[in-house]
Amino acid sequence: MNYLARICRLMMLMRKLQSGRCYTATELADDFEVSRRTIFRDLNVLEAAHIPYYFDQERRGYRISKHFRFPMVEQPKGSSKEKQLI
Secondary structure, three states: OOHHHHHHHHHHHHHHHOOOOOEOHHHHHHHHOOOHHHHHHHHHHHHHOOOOEEEEOOOOEEEEOOOOOOOOOOOOOOOHHHHHHO
8 A cells, every 4th residue: 555645646636625615525536536336435534533524404415514624733852853954
């Protein structure tokens, strides 16, 4: 499995689902050139990461809550980057 490709796809999936538009699993699978099953696996990863996506019954598609913002990640003190500067 190519982990980098999956991480990139997950990030693009989050971005798409935050766009305000709803997407069906089939549309997402076509856009990312993967199977619908892979999209459902990716949605499970988002759920495990507590990213609030949901299926909009009225619009018949998936989306992420418009109030969700991905938290900023800070590099811990004493990290390798900081040590390189010393």
